[in-house]
Amino acid sequence: xxxxxxxxxxxxxxxxxxxxxxxxxxxxxxxxxxxxxxxxxxxxxxxxxxxxxxxxxxxxxxxxxxxxxxxxxxxxxxxxxxxxxxxxxxxxxxxxxxxxxxxxxxxxxxxxxxxxxxxxxxxxxxxxxxxxxxxxxxxxxxxxxxxxxxxxxxxxxxxxxxxxxxxxxxxxxxxxxxxxxxxxxxxxxxxxxxxxxxxxxxxxxxxxxxxxxxxxxxxxxxxxxxxxxxxxxxxxxxxxxxxxxxxxxxxxx
Amino acid sequence: xxxxxxxxxxxxxxxxxxxxxxxxxxxxxxxxxxxxxxxxxxxxxxxxxxxxxxxxxxxxxxxxxxxxxxxxxxxxxxxxxxxxxxxxxxxxxxxxxxxxxxxxxxxxxxxxxxxxxxxxxxxxxxxxxxxxxxxxxxxxxxxxxxxxxxxxxxxxxxxxxxxxxxxxxxxxxxxxxxxxxxxxxxxxxxxxxxxxxxxxxxxxxxxxxxxxxxxxxxxx
Numbered sequence: 001x002x003x004x005x006x007x008x009x010x011x012x013x014x015x016x017x018x019x020x021x022x023x024x025x026x027x028x029x030x031x032x033x034x035x036x037x038x039x040x041x042x043x044x045x046x047x048x049x050x051x052x053x054x055x056x057x058x059x060x061x062x063x064x065x066x067x068x069x070x071x072x073x074x075x076x077x078x079x080x081x082x083x084x085x086x087x088x089x090x091x092x093x094x095x096x097x098x099x100x101x102x103x104x105x106x107x108x109x110x111x112x113x114x115x116x117x118x119x120x121x122x123x124x125x126x127x128x129x130x131x132x133x134x135x136x137x138x139x140x141x142x143x144x145x146x147x148x149x150x151x152x153x154x155x156x157x158x159x160x161x162x163x164x165x166x167x168x169x170x171x172x173x174x175x176x177x178x179x180x181x182x183x184x185x186x187x188x189x190x191x192x193x194x195x196x197x198x199x200x201x202x203x204x205x206x207x208x209x210x211x212x213x214x215x216x217x218x219x220x221x222x223x224x225x226x227x228x229x230x231x232x233x234x235x236x237x238x239x240x241x242x243x244x245x246x247x248x249x250x251x252x253x
Numbered sequence: 254x255x256x257x258x259x260x261x262x263x264x265x266x267x268x269x270x271x272x273x274x275x276x277x278x279x280x281x282x283x284x285x286x287x288x289x290x291x292x293x294x295x296x297x298x299x300x301x302x303x304x305x306x307x308x309x310x311x312x313x314x315x316x317x318x319x320x321x322x323x324x325x326x327x328x329x330x331x332x333x334x335x336x337x338x339x340x341x342x343x344x345x346x347x348x349x350x351x352x353x354x355x356x357x358x359x360x361x362x363x364x365x366x367x368x369x370x371x372x373x374x375x376x377x378x379x380x381x382x383x384x385x386x387x388x389x390x391x392x393x394x395x396x397x398x399x400x401x402x403x404x405x406x407x408x409x410x411x412x413x414x415x416x417x418x419x420x421x422x423x424x425x426x427x428x429x430x431x432x433x434x435x436x437x438x439x440x441x442x443x444x445x446x447x448x449x450x451x452x453x454x455x456x457x458x459x460x461x462x463x464x465x466x467x468x469x470x471x472x473x
Binding site for chain 2: 208209212233234236237238239244245248249250251
């Protein structure tokens with residue numbers, strides 16, 4: 001049976017000490033689709049993204065109520081292995097953050113930690129991951145060079161390859177192209193189109209046209225509330241809520 | 254003034270030009286039918302001459318829309334407004350063309366109007382004018398109800414078309430020498446019938462602008 005919604009947030013609230021950053025969020029993330037989270041700065045979209053693989057656990061004073069289920073299991077239940085969770089639900093950040101090591105080692109780092117692979121298997125995995133991130137052809141002759149020698153766009157695709165190397169099923173992306181030039185942005189967007197054949201992608205973006213171009217579904221956040229979510233084509237052509245309309249047409253935010 | 258306010262001003266200007274073009278088309282069809290029914294050749298000639306204006310308005314609005322699409326990459330209501338304008342100007346321009354064609358024929362009519370069709374043709378012209386005028390008004394007022402009512406009136410225009418066509422067919426059958434005149438009037442009622450269709454299209458675009466739905470389908 002095909003699982004429709006791989007991740008479901010139910011009555012999810014998040015507090016940074018006294019400040020409530022997320023208010024009763026109910027949102028389903030369908031499998032093998034791209035879901036875009038949009039909204040003005042401080043609306044809670046990145047906070048929400050980080051709740052999906054428990055990245056907020058690292059922040060002091062955070063309290064979470066409600067639940068997030070992944071394949072039907074509440075990821076905030078006591079017995080969850082957070083490392084395994086983050087392996088399945090990988091993350092790519094706004095600023096490319098390759099490790100200060102070779103291109104090869106950046107991709108091999110995760111699999112070396114998690115799995116006991118032969119040299120040949122590891123080589124194969126590195127190649128597959130780099131191909132998956134549409135970077136292989138550009139770096140195959142200099143795998144031992146420092147990752148920091150790559151351009152910003154290549155570094156970001158390397159980070160995507162790194163996330164792919166541990167065989168995730170969901171990729172969370174926090175403004176993955178906001179630090180990139182238009183050509184690199186286009187490459188990443190094209191890549192995302194391919195990635196959704198095998199992975200579920202949730203992306204935070206400030207670029208409205210990007211959300212309209214690449215995502216299947218869009219969720220609009222405002223001051224911690226999920227105002228509206230639905231098919232991207234509908235949100236961008238005929239939003240139901242006036243606040244969504246005002247935001248996407250540039251009347252505020 | 255911020256970028257959004259400037260965009261709003263451009264959208265308002267777009268609406269104003271569209272309203273002006275709609276008014277011009279409505280006036281053209283009013284004058285063409287009046288000229289036809291009263292035999293006013295000067296008025297008919299004026300309608301023919303004014304058609305160039307309409308074509309120029311269409312080109313200007315088209316340019317404005319394409320420029321706004323390029324520069325603003327509009328979404329939501331803005332996108333619907335601009336795409337509606339692009340589609341509507343074609344229908345408005347065709348109404349203008351139909352008016353010019355009717356005027357052109359009325360300048361060259363070889364026979365006086367057949368008395369049997371006079372009342373129906375007058376009523377058909379009035380119904381068509383009413384549709385064109387209501388369609389433009391529905392756009393101006395963004396009035397979904399008026400748009401729907403106007404669409405329903407197309408059946409009335411179509412009925413007149415069929416009735417008059419039957420009379421003209423009978424004329425030709427009984428006296429072949431009336432062929433040319435009958436064909437002229439057949440063309441005229443066909444143009445009027447087309448005006449009704451274009452008015453109906455305009456109403457469909459008003460509905461799309463307001464609801465995102467056109468002919469019962471979501472476009473996006």
